[in-house]
Amino acid sequence: MQSDDRGVSLWCEETEEDYQDQAAKGVTGTKGPGGQLRAAWDPSVSGRRVIQTLLHVEERYAPLPLYVTLIQQEPERREELAKWMLEVCCDCGCDEAVFPLSVSLIDRYLSVTLSTPVSPYCLAAACILISSKLSECDNITSDALCAAAEYNFLPTNLREMERMILATLRWDTAAVTPQDFLPHFLASLKERGEEDSATLRRHSDTLAAMCACDSRFLGAPPSLVAAASLNCALRGLGDRGHSQLYLLGLTLAELCQTDLVVLQYYSEMIERALRQRLSSGPVDKGDELEDERASTPTDMREIDF
Structure with a gap:
């Protein structure tokens, strides 16, 4: 930022040297992608109150x-x-x-x-x-x-x-994007006894990013895309029973304030989109993709866009 006696400018004009100086000051934090510093997850800024705020704000950014x-x-x-x-x-x-x-x-x-x-x-x-x-x-x-x-x-x-x-x-x-909802949804599931899995978060991120590329999901609320992506990831990992998945789906539908039928509809849309991406990829999946639900990939590079 720059300021002088004539006023304040909001235009960011930091240089590479400025970033290097900030990094040399010994700021503590966790490492993100590329070695970037990242603040640790704070449970005090999660919960129903934060989700309600995000739900209220997301309508403002809809196309x-x-x-x-x-x-x-x-x-x-x-x-x-x-x-x-x-x-x-x-x-x-x-x-x-x-x-x-x-x-x-x-x-x-x-x-x-x-x-x-x-x-x-x-x-x-x-x-x-x-x-x-x-x-x-x-x-x-x-x-x-x-x-x-x-x-x-x-x-x-x-x-x-x-x-x-x-x-x-x-x-x-x-x-507000689906990625803003995912950590709060995962924290709410953890409060109900669900294991907070890094793999589950990674798979959910992958599916939500796939939805951003697919115009069929354009205009869908980010909260619904996040809940459906997380629901697909839970189903795709295949280590939960039908009754447990049903209860988790009810929880996600309640969190994003929608009907379970709507959540299931979008979950099935994501699964169909995923099968289409995988079937058009370099690996020949054969007829198995039509008969079995495809498990969610580890990261975006496993989906051929």
């Missing part, structure tokens, strides 16, 4: 119905951009929160403007850049994003697009 209708009629271009954004985030080792937030930003921007810029990949890269600045202490660089797009645009173009997005969204960029 307009007209945009959802237009995209679902011709979803190919959006899905192409979303898959490219996912690839960039994976290749650059971004935090898992960066990708869903960047997709939310591009959907909200296009929902307001209803027009695609000259360089859609510049728009997508600018959304990744903003999301990285919000989610990571060591954000992705403009040069890395330009290189990922094979220099179809310059850093100056990227910064100008960033300003356009921020102006259009009125700097309201910290949207």
